[in-house]
Amino acid sequence: MDHKFMDALDVVKEDLIKEGMATAQAEALIRKVIWILVCRL
């Protein structure tokens, strides 16, 4: 892997914020995605 997966998550987070989502909400969504990947799927 040529990057850390968190880097990709951070790009998505920044894009969500650019699209108008509040920073705290975008951070919460990324936390949720990480959790689902490890502990739900």
Place this chain on the structure above:
Amino acid sequence: MSKKALYDSRVKLFSDVMSNKIPERVPLWPFVETWVFHYANISVKDAFLKDNNLLFNAYKKFYDDIPVDALASFSNTVPFKMSENFGEGGIYTVNDQGVQIIGSHGKMMDGEELPELAKDVKAFFANVIAPRKFPKLDQSLEKNVDLIKRSLADLKAWGEYNGEVVQRWANDGMPLMIKATNYNPMDVVLDYLRDFVGISSDIRRRPTDLFAACEVIYDYVIELFLDMGTPADNKFLFSPLHVPTFMRPKDFEKLYFPFMKKYIEDFAVTRGYNLHFFMENDWMPYLDILQDLPETSKVVGLFELGDLKAIKEKMKGRMVFQGGLSANALKYYTLDQVRDNIKKTFDDLAPGGGFIYGTDFSLMNLNDGKPENLIEAFTFAKEYGKY
């Protein structure tokens, strides 16, 4: 009675119990999951992925035929369409018959990695566990960004798919009484990180590292829940307790119990949430330790095995007792035996309140319980359970 009044009357049974009041009658709340789809002859896969009318209708047939006061789960708890984006590596799959576990993916890390997890759980999950679990993530950053964005859209659609159904049940007078699930960190380690052999070794060989990892996982779990802004009301936050009864009581007291106690203090005592613990297996050897839990009426314990009357008495003031309807009764009893069993159970457990009647396990397949026994049990209990 209007559907709204019916809904309110059902919720009141629970709010009375959780406020130390004697309700009009014992609330009836079985844990029934994919059993309902078999009973209604509906494909689980179609109900989860294709048409949420099927999800609604399967449970509606269940609660129209069997007089329960609430649902415990909507069953569709894994976002399968989101999972498909990540290719191989997921733990679960769904077919017409139900949700299946694919192989054994519980061991995703070694015990030596626990200190790294404890340093930064979010980074460890994202950068170590996720790529290890899903080989497809070994691709360019741009492709992973697209993948995450597609997954977010699927996650949103899954939430809406289920949310519509939960609202329709509510409009039909039937409450879903569990609104979120929070895991004890030790159960996260067991179920998703170290598996049974791994965590058993950690308990013996590196308890300090295990405890430190659990501290950061606890904080992560709690932050996830608080992110949602879910208000405290009559609904429950659910926790299935998996690992405790596989631990020696002294290990349980040292490693698991502190998080259980802290969770009750943080959420039931401080924030006023109703909590629901599914106490799997036999808790009799742990009841003395549980006496150090805070005194509160905000916690339900669903007990599976043991001397139920003794458990209820011992946990009085700390846990409302749920259970009483066994797998044996549902599978093998005649209808006369079902009624006799309910009389004894209610005579033992109902006096003084603090009792919710339900199954002591989750019904998944049709052979987990004969429909006629379920119908008889809850029809009879609705009359016999009047205070």
